[in-house]
Amino acid sequence: MTVTTENLGSPDIEALPERDSLIVRCWNLVRRQPLGAAGLLFIAIMTVMAFGAEVLTSINPEEQMFEHMLEAPSWEFLLGTDNFGRDIWTRIIYGARTAMLVGFFAAFFGSVIGLMLGVGSAYFGGKIDLIFQRVMDIFLAFPSIIMALAVVSVLGTGLQNVIIAIMLPMIPQCARVVRSSALSIREIPYVDAARALGYSHGRIILRHMSPNVMAPFLIMFTSFVGQAILAEASLSYLGLGVQEPIPAWGLMLQGGAEEYAESAPWAAVFPGLAITFAVFAFNLFGDAVRDVLDPKLRSR
Amino acid sequence: MSVDADAGSAESGLSDEVLLTVRNLRKYFPVTEGMMIKRTVAEVKAVDGVSFEVHRGETLGLVGESGCGKSTTGRCILRLDPPSSGEILFGGVDMANLSRAELNKMRERIQVIFQDPYSSLNPRMKVGDIIGEPMKVHGLLPDADKRRERVAELLHVCGLNPAMADRYPHEMSGGQRQRVGIARALALQPEFIICDEAVSALDVSIQAQVINLLEDLREQFNLTYLFIAHDLSVVRHLCHRVAVMYLGKIVELAPADQVFDNPLHPYTQALLAAVPVPDPEIESARAHQTVKGEVPSPINPPSGCVFHPRCPKAVDGCSMSVPELRELEPGHWVACSEA
Numbered sequence: 001m002t003v004t005t006e007n008l009g010s011p012d013i014e015a016l017p018e019r020d021s022l023i024v025r026c027w028n029l030v031r032r033q034p035l036g037a038a039g040l041l042f043i044a045i046m047t048v049m050a051f052g053a054e055v056l057t058s059i060n061p062e063e064q065m066f067e068h069m070l071e072a073p074s075w076e077f078l079l080g081t082d083n084f085g086r087d088i089w090t091r092i093i094y095g096a097r098t099a100m101l102v103g104f105f106a107a108f109f110g111s112v113i114g115l116m117l118g119v120g121s122a123y124f125g126g127k128i129d130l131i132f133q134r135v136m137d138i139f140l141a142f143p144s145i146i147m148a149l150a151v152v153s154v155l156g157t158g159l160q161n162v163i164i165a166i167m168l169p170m171i172p173q174c175a176r177v178v179r180s181s182a183l184s185i186r187e188i189p190y191v192d193a194a195r196a197l198g199y200s201h202g203r204i205i206l207r208h209m210s211p212n213v214m215a216p217f218l219i220m221f222t223s224f225v226g227q228a229i230l231a232e233a234s235l236s237y238l239g240l241g242v243q244e245p246i247p248a249w250g251l252m253l254q255g256g257a258e259e260y261a262e263s264a265p266w267a268a269v270f271p272g273l274a275i276t277f278a279v280f281a282f283n284l285f286g287d288a289v290r291d292v293l294d295p296k297l298r299s300r
Numbered sequence: 301m302s303v304d305a306d307a308g309s310a311e312s313g314l315s316d317e318v319l320l321t322v323r324n325l326r327k328y329f330p331v332t333e334g335m336m337i338k339r340t341v342a343e344v345k346a347v348d349g350v351s352f353e354v355h356r357g358e359t360l361g362l363v364g365e366s367g368c369g370k371s372t373t374g375r376c377i378l379r380l381d382p383p384s385s386g387e388i389l390f391g392g393v394d395m396a397n398l399s400r401a402e403l404n405k406m407r408e409r410i411q412v413i414f415q416d417p418y419s420s421l422n423p424r425m426k427v428g429d430i431i432g433e434p435m436k437v438h439g440l441l442p443d444a445d446k447r448r449e450r451v452a453e454l455l456h457v458c459g460l461n462p463a464m465a466d467r468y469p470h471e472m473s474g475g476q477r478q479r480v481g482i483a484r485a486l487a488l489q490p491e492f493i494i495c496d497e498a499v500s501a502l503d504v505s506i507q508a509q510v511i512n513l514l515e516d517l518r519e520q521f522n523l524t525y526l527f528i529a530h531d532l533s534v535v536r537h538l539c540h541r542v543a544v545m546y547l548g549k550i551v552e553l554a555p556a557d558q559v560f561d562n563p564l565h566p567y568t569q570a571l572l573a574a575v576p577v578p579d580p581e582i583e584s585a586r587a588h589q590t591v592k593g594e595v596p597s598p599i600n601p602p603s604g605c606v607f608h609p610r611c612p613k614a615v616d617g618c619s620m621s622v623p624e625l626r627e628l629e630p631g632h633w634v635a636c637s638e639a
């Protein structure tokens with residue numbers, strides 16, 4: 001195909017307005033969403049704890065110092081020790097690693113698989129969509145923690161299985177929300193254009209529809225991380241999650257912490273606070289993400 | 301434009317080769333009720349027995365009021381919607397019998413330009429990727445650098461600065477976006493392009509530019525167009541032949557000049573009477589013959605001739621029998637028993 005271009009000169013391209021610098025944009029965000037920013041700050045602190053545990057403390061989290069059992073907070077042991085003489089500050093820091101690991105991976109796989117299924121269901125429509133919706137309804141009828149308990153009792157405990165158990169109930173939740181957004185995307189002509197251009201189903205779902213349902217996806221993802229941290233703590237507390245001696249906040253609440261709750265409250269209070277703050281931080285951040293990305297969802 | 305006896309080759313450059321044949325096309329959309337178990341309570345007869353041919357190099361206009369089934373006809377040809385019945389032959393090949401791979405190959409030959417330049421481009425993709433993706437998917441230019449060159453060339457051909465390849469659609473004006481849509485349609489080097497109201501959403505000044513571009517491209521790349529529009533003035537300028545649709549049916553099909561200068565169907569006459577003339581003196585002196593009543597619902601179209609309840613020339617027989625398209629003058633087909 002040859003190209004002749006009389007009277008088709010290229011018009012001059014006008015410059016685009018410059019974007020604000022990153023710092024300015026961050027500051028604007030802090031001003032508009034102070035709670036979200038506070039949440040993000042705590043998430044950042046937790047991330048630093050998770051990655052830099054070895055730097056933040058020199059004590060081995062599994063080390064039992066029998067000469068220091070149930071000691072109150074002091075300069076040596078910032079948050080005290082538990083009934084095995086393990087440093088609580090150290091275990092909270094390493095527990096952050098476990099919490100973030102489970103929270104992030106469960107939320108990631110749960111929301112990404114939910115995204116694909118939800119968008120796919122909306123894209124194919126018809127019978128496939130109808131059957132898919134009913135199956136999702138069945139799964140949504142179980143409370144998440146019951147389903148997670150059932151999965152753990154089948155698969156067994158351990159980090160990987162805990163992630164799977166927490167992730168599974170998230171899939172239908174995410175799929176349902178994403179599907180309803182994707183249904184409207186399905187009607188937008190660029191999807192028809194993609195079909196007319198002969199793109200594969202997978203390409204249309206992944207490249208053309210999924211990026212345009214990012215708002216509900218990110219909202220689900222951030223709220224899932226908080227939910228997953230709480231679910232991991234619950235499962236671990238019940239003895240069905242992460243197993244000793246791996247440091248996990250839920251585990252720190254059971255056993256000795258319960259037994260000596262009155263004489264040594266620090267053993268239960270600090271891990272409890274860690275869970276509370278972590279979940280709270282992700283909820284605040286999630287709400288801010290939702291407000292920024294999708295003001296329509298605010299009233300939910 | 302001279303009007304020959306043979307409407308297909310009304311102008312130089314048009315061949316007798318039939319590129320697209322649509323035969324008795326019907327598309328009924330079910331109207332369903334019920335949450336869990338859907339049951340069909342009625343049908344929207346969006347397209348109800350439409351037949352026409354498009355010759356290579358020709359531009360066939362498809363006009364009619366909003367909701368008369370123009371887009372649905374286009375979507376059936378593109379196989380975005382499966383037809384309820386009828387035949388669509390492209391280059392002699394029946395589109396219904398193609399496998400998915402064969403259909404994808406066919407899609408290199410038939411492309412589409414949509415009405416709304418804001419929603420027909422993926423907002424998350426850069427212009428260069430939007431235009432380059434079809435070539436990549438179809439393996440036309442596997443080499444990324446060659447593809448970039450070709451994208452720049454296509455942008456240039458469509459009157460855009462090749463530097464626009466790095467922009468997102470929202471950073472462009474409506475006219476520029478529509479040019480991107482045109483460049484994307486050209487990426488696969490199609491023979492046939494369906495323009496579904498391709499200029500209707502644009503400002504009048506930009507409409508003219510885009511129409512000129514479409515004309516230039518038609519000559520440059522030997523394109524054949526099915527030009528869907530509800531604006532008749534646009535159609536007259538661009539089309540060789542025009543088909544007028546009403547409630548899912550073609551009521552008149554003739555060379556463009558004959559449709560405009562000598563409309564034979566009462567609906568076409570009414571439609572033309574509704575087009576304002578730019579000159580205010582002529583406009584005020586003109587007899588305004590408007591159609592009475594509303595367009596009936598395609599769920600329950602009138603019996604016999606679908607236009608009869610609104611037709612100024614209707615006689616008793618019109619509600620009884622469905623008028624067939626008859627060739628009243630050479631190449632001039634009308635579906636009216638009284639014409």
Ligand SMILES: Nc1ncnc2c1ncn2[C@@H]1O[C@H](COP(=O)(O)OP(=O)(O)O)[C@@H](O)[C@H]1O
Nearest residue numbers: 329344346365366367368369370371372373598
């Ligand atoms: N997917 C669909 N489901 C149900 N009805 C539809 C669908 N698409 C179009 N229709 C109906 O079919 C008729 C023709 O629509 P369309 O082809 O878009 O008209 P036009 O393009 O001429 O304005 C309209 O009455 C419209 O409501």
Ligand SMILES: [Mg+2]
Nearest residue numbers: 370371372497
């Ligand atoms: Mg339309």
